Amino acid sequence: MQASAGGRPQLCSRCGRARRAHGPGQSDRFQSSREHEAFLRGLARRRMLVGTARAVLLAAFVMLWEVAARQGWINAFVVSQPSRAMATAVSMARRGDLWIHLGMTVGETAIGFTVGTLIGIVAAVMLWWSDLLSDILDPYIVVLNSIPKVALGPIFIVWLGTTVTAIIAMAISISVIVTIMMVYVGFREVDPDRVKLLRTFGATRLQILSKVVLPASVPVMIAALKVNVGLSMVGTIVGEFLVSKAGLGFLIVYGGQVFNMSLVMSSVILLSIVSVLLYYGVSALEQAVLRTRE
Amino acid sequence: MRECVNGAGSSAIRLDRVWMTYHTREAETVALADTSLAVAPQEFVAVVGPSGCGKSTVLSLVAGLIKPTSGSVEVCGEAVAGPSGHVGYMLQQDCLYEWRTILGNALLGLEVKRAVTRESMEMVRRMLAAYGLGEFERHYPRHLSGGMRQRAALIRTLATRPDVLLLDEPLSALDYQTRLEVSEDLYRIMRAERLTALMVTHDISEAIAMSDRVLVMGRRPGRIRSSHTISLTCERQTPIGRREAPEFRTYFNAIWKELTEDGRAVAGGGQRAGECGWAPAAV
Numbered sequence: 001m002q003a004s005a006g007g008r009p010q011l012c013s014r015c016g017r018a019r020r021a022h023g024p025g026q027s028d029r030f031q032s033s034r035e036h037e038a039f040l041r042g043l044a045r046r047r048m049l050v051g052t053a054r055a056v057l058l059a060a061f062v063m064l065w066e067v068a069a070r071q072g073w074i075n076a077f078v079v080s081q082p083s084r085a086m087a088t089a090v091s092m093a094r095r096g097d098l099w100i101h102l103g104m105t106v107g108e109t110a111i112g113f114t115v116g117t118l119i120g121i122v123a124a125v126m127l128w129w130s131d132l133l134s135d136i137l138d139p140y141i142v143v144l145n146s147i148p149k150v151a152l153g154p155i156f157i158v159w160l161g162t163t164v165t166a167i168i169a170m171a172i173s174i175s176v177i178v179t180i181m182m183v184y185v186g187f188r189e190v191d192p193d194r195v196k197l198l199r200t201f202g203a204t205r206l207q208i209l210s211k212v213v214l215p216a217s218v219p220v221m222i223a224a225l226k227v228n229v230g231l232s233m234v235g236t237i238v239g240e241f242l243v244s245k246a247g248l249g250f251l252i253v254y255g256g257q258v259f260n261m262s263l264v265m266s267s268v269i270l271l272s273i274v275s276v277l278l279y280y281g282v283s284a285l286e287q288a289v290l291r292t293r294e
Numbered sequence: 295m296r297e298c299v300n301g302a303g304s305s306a307i308r309l310d311r312v313w314m315t316y317h318t319r320e321a322e323t324v325a326l327a328d329t330s331l332a333v334a335p336q337e338f339v340a341v342v343g344p345s346g347c348g349k350s351t352v353l354s355l356v357a358g359l360i361k362p363t364s365g366s367v368e369v370c371g372e373a374v375a376g377p378s379g380h381v382g383y384m385l386q387q388d389c390l391y392e393w394r395t396i397l398g399n400a401l402l403g404l405e406v407k408r409a410v411t412r413e414s415m416e417m418v419r420r421m422l423a424a425y426g427l428g429e430f431e432r433h434y435p436r437h438l439s440g441g442m443r444q445r446a447a448l449i450r451t452l453a454t455r456p457d458v459l460l461l462d463e464p465l466s467a468l469d470y471q472t473r474l475e476v477s478e479d480l481y482r483i484m485r486a487e488r489l490t491a492l493m494v495t496h497d498i499s500e501a502i503a504m505s506d507r508v509l510v511m512g513r514r515p516g517r518i519r520s521s522h523t524i525s526l527t528c529e530r531q532t533p534i535g536r537r538e539a540p541e542f543r544t545y546f547n548a549i550w551k552e553l554t555e556d557g558r559a560v561a562g563g564g565q566r567a568g569e570c571g572w573a574p575a576a577v
Contacts, residue, residue, distance in 0.1 A: 193387050200357050200383035201406040201454065202376065211406070215393050292434070293392045 080261040089266040098270075104247040105236055106274060108164065112171025112232030117225050119172065120179025125209065127180070128187040145181060149174040150238050157243055167239030167247075174235035175228035182227070186220030187213050219293070222286045229278045237271070248274070305368075306458050306490035307333040307356055312365035314351050325351045326362075327515035333458075338484065338491045340501035341509045342549060348516025349494040353460045356492065357383050370457055379407065382456030384464045388447040390435040396446050397422065397431040403454040418453045425449060425483065441472040445479055452487060459484065461493035465500060477504060477533040498553070502526075502545045503533040510552050520552060 062082045068074045069081030076084070092098040127134040152173055160166040194212050203211065240249025248271045255263030314326040325348040333339045341349050354360045355367050358376045367374045369381060382403075390399045400418050404410045422431050425445050427438075435443055444464065451459065464480065465473045481504055484491055495501050501508045502524055512519045526539035536542065 191387075191389070193385050194389045194391070196359070197383070197385060197389045198402075198406060199359055200377055200381065200460075201403040202378065203406045207406055211402070212391065215391065218393070293436075 077259075078261060080265040084262040085266040085269065088260075088262040089270065092266075101247055101251055101267075102270065102274065104164075104244070105240065105249065105271070106278070108167050108171060108236040108239070108247065109229070109233045109278065111168050112235055113175055113225060113228035115168070116172040116175030116232055117179050117221070117228050120176045120224065121183050121221060123176070123180045124183035124187060127184050128209070128213065129205065134184070141177065141180060145177045149177075149235065153238060153242050156239075162243040164244070166243055167236055170239035170242075171232035171235030175231040178227060178231060179224045182224045183217065183220055186217040190216045218289060219286075222282070222289055226279070226282045226286065229282050230275065233271075233275050233278070304334070305332040306335045306337070306370055307331075307492055308366075308368040309352065309355065310366045310368075312355065312362045312367060314348070314355065314360070315363045324515040326355075327517055329365075329517055331509060331518055333490055333492055335490050336488050337507065338493070338505045339507045339509060340493045340495060340505035341511055342495060342498055342501045342553065343511030343516065344513055344553065345496065347511045347513055349496075349511055350462055351516065353383070353462050353492065353494055356458070357381050357460055379454065380457045382451035382454060382459045384448060384451050384459065384461045386463045386467050388435075388440075388443040388467075390443055390446060390450075392435050395432050395434055396427060396438070399435065399446060400431075400450045400453055402450055407454060409454070414453070418449065421449045421452065422446075425479065439472070440468050441476050441479070444468065444472075444476045448480065448483060452483070452489075457490060459489045459491040461491060461495075463495050464493070466495070466497070473500075474534060480504070481533050498546055498549050499537065499542075500533075502542060502549070503536045508545070508549060510549055522549060 065079075066082045069076035069079065089098065092101075127137065149170070153170055156166045156169045156173070160169055190213050194216065195208055198208050198212055236247070237249035237252075240247040241253050244250045248267045251267040252264050252271075255261065255267060309329055309331050312326055312329045313324070314329075316323045316325055329348070329352070331339075331352075341352060343349050351360070355362055356369060356374065358374045358378055358381070369378065372378070372380070390396075391402070394402070397419065400422060401410055401415065404414050404418070419428070419431060422428050425448075427442060427446055427449070430438060430442065430446075435446070438446065448464075461480075465476055468476060477500065491505075493501070493505065498508075506524060508522045508524060510519045510522070511517065522545060524545060526536050526541050528535050528539035530536075
């Protein structure tokens with residue numbers, strides 16, 4: 001890619017100007033920018049390929065499912081089929097039930113992970129505040145972390161009744177211990193020099209907490225929130241399995257009991273869409289917060 | 295609080311027969327053994343010594359972060375009972391908080407002391423402007439270079455109007471170029487503010503270039519081995535100018551020799567330099 005060959009002005013393929021116009025110094029940069037363009041084109045091609053492959057995979061799966069059910073290769077009564085699941089969802093949406101069930105599940109989950117995260121942070125602050133307390137409570141936290149919280153479901157129902165409160169308690173219980181552990185570790189990993197700096201100014205423990213430990217741990221808290229979105233969804237669905245009269249978990253259980261697999265399948269699909277959306281919501285929050293930091 | 299700087303007492307910092315012992319489950323470590331030192335008002339004293347000799351312990355004691363096992367520590371004639379307004383502490387890392395603006399960071403000490411007023415805020419902004427950070431006061435630390443960050447950290451410390459500045463290897467996290475630049479800034483600012491300073495470093499040249507007196511500490515348990523009053527004949531009394539003084543090398547060699555002798559005395563019974571390197575290995 002010579003700037004000019006044989007004194008005859010060649011035209012630059014990119015900007016149409018004579019190649020000579022770029023000058024010798026710029027011709028280097030020009031050349032590397034061509035390379036860069038090629039690199040970017042490669043990246044774009046790959047992104048396109050990945051996107052297309054994903055869409056094709058999904059479409060192929062849905063089509064195969066539909067065709068297999070129609071041709072009788074699989075029993076549509078047991079595995080349902082996309083068109084029926086779609087029809088079920090549409091008719092529920094028309095009747096307005098869908099929104100009630102969706103709202104219920106999303107609401108319970110949102111309350112679950114918000115409250116679970118908040119309680120977890122408060123507990124982590126207490127453990128951070130008193131080393132003695134954290135030493136004493138350590139084995140209990142380990143035990144609470146190890147029990148499958150789902151096993152506590154019946155206890156919540158007895159205590160709180162077959163209510164939405166019991167479901168939310170389920171969602172909270174499943175996310176709170178993880179939050180305590182994540183956030184407490186985050187607090188302890190705050191750079192000791194930053195704490196020392198505050199101590200040289202004569203800061204109290206409360207000032208150390210509010211001026212460095214909490215703000216420095218914001219990324220950890222958001223990470224905990226992100227984990228909790230998934231966890232409290234588990235809690236909510238299990239809770240709905242056990243007690244509720246509404247919600248996607250209820251629809252799934254009810255559909256199973258009356259052998260309405262289209263209802264089950266459409267609910268499961270909706271559930272996965274909802275959980276992904278919630279996850280991306282928290283991710284967007286995370287991005288917004290982390291952008292202001294290094 | 296400024297009387298101390300203007301020379302009321304005889305020493306701004308005084309350690310008298312201080313012992314410091316740390317306890318862990320595994321061991322008991324004597325960090326300082328019978329250490330005494332005094333720093334006069336407006337004097338800049340550097341402490342050099344091998345790692346783990348208790349240099350930083352001295353600073354923590356003066357800052358009131360820890361209490362001595364025995365002996366007394368005084369700042370401006372007052373016994374140190376805890377962190378006080380007399381002392382400003384500069385750490386190795388700039389420790390700027392990335393979620394605060396430069397102005398917010400500079401105000402941190404005043405905030406902790408609940409001393410943010412219209413006047414103190416104005417003073418901090420004037421300092422930022424005077425030290426070339428005026429236009430960056432609304433920026434976040436990530437937008438600043440290493441040297442600028444360290445200057446911001448210095449202003450954060452100076453904002454609380456300390457009498458005594460403690461410097462814990464304040465330049466060692468910087469690259470060499472920035473290091474020289476920041477040492478110039480530090481030196482100029484310290485002299486302008488007429489501060490007393492105690493700096494810990496293991497860079498001998500830096501100690502000589504910046505201070506009035508260099509104390510050499512021996513290996514653990516830490517003790518002050520010797521004190522070198524630095525007097526350099528040079529035109530520019532700045533860290534870079536001072537490095538050009540003819541006496542610089544003499545001080546450097548004397549202190550370096552003391553440190554290496556000390557190291558060898560501990561490590562292997564006083565071999566002469568070079569002896570082991572060239573001895574035939576066949577025996």
